[in-house]
Amino acid sequence: MASTDTLLVELGTEELPPKALKSLGLAFRDGIVAGLRERQLDFGEVQWFASPRRLAVLIDKVQLQAADQEVETLGPPLAQARDEDGNWTPAATGFASRQGVEPEQLAIVETPKGARLGLRSTVPGARAGACLNDIINGSIQQLPIPRRMRWGASRVEFVRPVHWVVAMLGGECEHGEVLGLPTGRVTRGHRFHSSGDITLQRPEDYVAALAEAKVVANFEQRREMIRDQVEVEASALQARAVIDDDLLDEVTGLVEWPVALTGSFEERFLEVPAEALVSSMKEHQKYFHVVDADGKLRPNFITISNIESKDPIQVIAGNERVIRPRLSDAAFFFETDKKTSLEQRVPRLDNVVFQQQLGTLRDKTGRLENLAGELARLIASPPQLASRAALLSKTDLLTEMVLEFADMQGIAGYYYALNDGESPEVAAAIVQQYWPRFAGDRLPETSTACALALADRLDTLVGIFGIGQPPTGSKDPFALRRASLAVLRIIVEKQLDLDLRECLALAEAQYPAGVIAPGSTGQVLEYMIERFRAWYEEEDIPVEVFKAVSARKPSRPLDIQRRVHAVHAFSRLPEAGALAAANKRVANILGKLDAAHEFSEVSTDLLVEPQEIALTDALARLQGTVSDHFARDEYSEALACLAALRDPIDAFFDGVMVNAEDPGLRRNRLNLLKVLHDQFTQVADISQLVVTG
DSSP: OOSEEEEEEEEEESOOOGGGHHHHHHHHHHHHHHHHHHTTOOOOOEEEEEETTEEEEEEEEEESBOOOEEEEEEEEEGGGTBOTTSOBOHHHHHHHHHHTSOGGGOEEEEETTEEEEEEEEEEOOOBHHHHHHHHHHHHHHTSOOSSOBOOTTOOOOBSSOEEEEEEEETTBOOOOEETTEEOBSEEEOOTTTOOSEEEOSSGGGHHHHHHHTTOOOOHHHHHHHHHHHHHHHHHHTTSEEOOOHHHHHHHHTTOSSOEEEEEEOOGGGGGSOHHHHHHIIIIITOOEEEEOTTSOEEEEEEEEESSOOSOHHHHHHHHHHHHHHHHHHHHHHHHHHTTSOHHHHGGGGGGSEEETTTEEHHHHHHHHHHHHHHHHHHTTOOHHHHHHHHHHTTGGGGSHHHHHOGGGTTHHHHHHHHHTTOOHHHHHHHHHTTOOOSTTOOOOOSHHHHHHHHHHHHHHHHHHHHTTOOOBTTBOTTOHHHHHHHHHHHHHHTTOOOOHHHHHHHHHHTSOTTSSOTTHHHHHHHHHHHHHHHHHHHTTOOHHHHHHHHTTOOOOHHHHHHHHHHHHHHHTSTTHHHHHHHHHHHHHHHHTSOTTOOOOOOOGGGOOSHHHHHHHHHHHHHHHHHHHHHHTTOHHHHHHHHGGGHHHHHHHHHHOOSSOSSHHHHHHHHHHHHHHHHHHHTTOOGGGGOOOO
16 A cells, blocks of 8 residues: 555635735645644645636645654652552542553653653554545635635635535545535536536646646746746737736736737827826736837737637727727826816815824825925925925825826826926926835935925824824834835935934924824834834844944934944954943943942043053044044944954953942043943944843
8 A cells, every 4th residue: 555645635616816816825735735744744746726716736745644653641750659558649540540541551751850650652643534624624714815705505605606626635535525515536627618527537637637628727837828928929019018927916817728919009098198008908907018129108918818719809809999998088087187287286185184183185285395395405405396396296186097097196296297397306206205115116216206205204104193093013004114114215225314303303393283292203213213123134134233223312314224234244243242241241330320420531640450551542542543433424444443442351351340449440440431331332332232142
């Protein structure tokens, strides 16, 4: 009898949600694999499949029965097992009873804590066939399905109605019920290109049998087929297809037998902003658009059909008929919107509530006018341009284009601003105010756009925190985490020397008195600086480095960036560990002093030990150079210089008693430690780098 066999599990459903298909397929695979591992059943190669009508997993060399397990159950200490007369105690008989044996059947087990009664037994290993039903149902229960549905009279719930279940371990296919259906060996092919049931004799037949029935079950294979076909179609046009990964995944989730077809539309539509046309093709029709060598949109699209039509011309014509009204709508909205300038739309912002306690969008743009102008001054950018961009920044939300195509927010404003004769920099700021939209996205390109992008996010952060609604747990309805990271990225990557504390105070000043709760900006500052923690974790910078810098309560993001990287470089020096430990020792000594203790200059007349003289001389030699580095924010260079103090510091603590009996000597040595401490803490609290344990 074979010790391993191939496992196939397939759930046959009605069309699954295309955007969720990949995650469902991967999760189903992971659940099956986890179930096998939990039961200590070994296995070989794992393949996962996901198409509109199925989720499946194929695993070879699945161990049919896991190895038996030797189990040792410990009971009471041997000294407590018998009484003075040699009879079994209640502790011993109770333990034996719970194990289903007589006390005489128990063994003596030696442990690090002494001899104990125990029971050694052999637990048979799990049998794959017997536990397969539990493994499948366990995986189904763990699938990321936000809302399950029921169908017919059944109480079974799943993301879509299930019509068949395949569960084969070798030739065996009867493994109980799954989702209310008996498991079997019968699957189905393409909804249109195949008819009737497909009976599988062995799990290994699965891929070939479905391919014959016009189903490419492997998600990744089908995805690459679509990519290749789209690129071939674009090449025939002497153009380049723009293949968005998310759209590619979604289209892969819509078809089982992909066939790429190219359609076209009238060139007159190219007068409409390309982004609106792309949005219509991508979001509504799931088409791939094509561009020429200069990146300019071509009047063509590529669609993926789920059938191999005998008359593809008719299929293309049908798609062209569908897309034409959508493009006509975009053209109509564009022409209609241009008849009303963005400035004329400003008063209508009074009709749109930003947040009940923080007022309307008109109130917000009023705050942004002032705040963007102030921030522009701080970064040496023309404040009048930033204020003008802020005034117009939200007006495109009232246009027909944005009401129909939500992702045109900002983009529509850019085109309408140019149409109104606004400055190109103002127009660019209107679209770039939303950059970056997500992690890794591009940043605003102009200083005016940076000022507006910062103002918009800082206004929201101060306002929402100010009314007592900061993010909690997984709830962040105003996307304040993303806003904070965007502010930090803009400041750091655009090299803007801004103080967040000052910027937040400016933002708070734009609100009427009494709206923002006292102390809110301090909470916002702390919250924003804390976002750096995850930032540096992604850069593989230890959290101790960030803690060392944040302990100094800095508020200039660009300065924090420089400090963190300087301390990180310092932490990798051979001297770092000893210097961090020394700084910890110094901090502890100084921390025990009375708060009223007054420090003064180090008196050379009171230096009696050679080690304290050497440390004082070393500090004096470095002071000028280190001060120059600090003055130029050259933190790495300053710390590198201070690393030379390792030997004199070690010698000082080895040979000098800080708490000398003579008050004058003690005070002078404390003054010396204070000078040393101040040198290092100009960058960070180096003592935080000490890793305990």
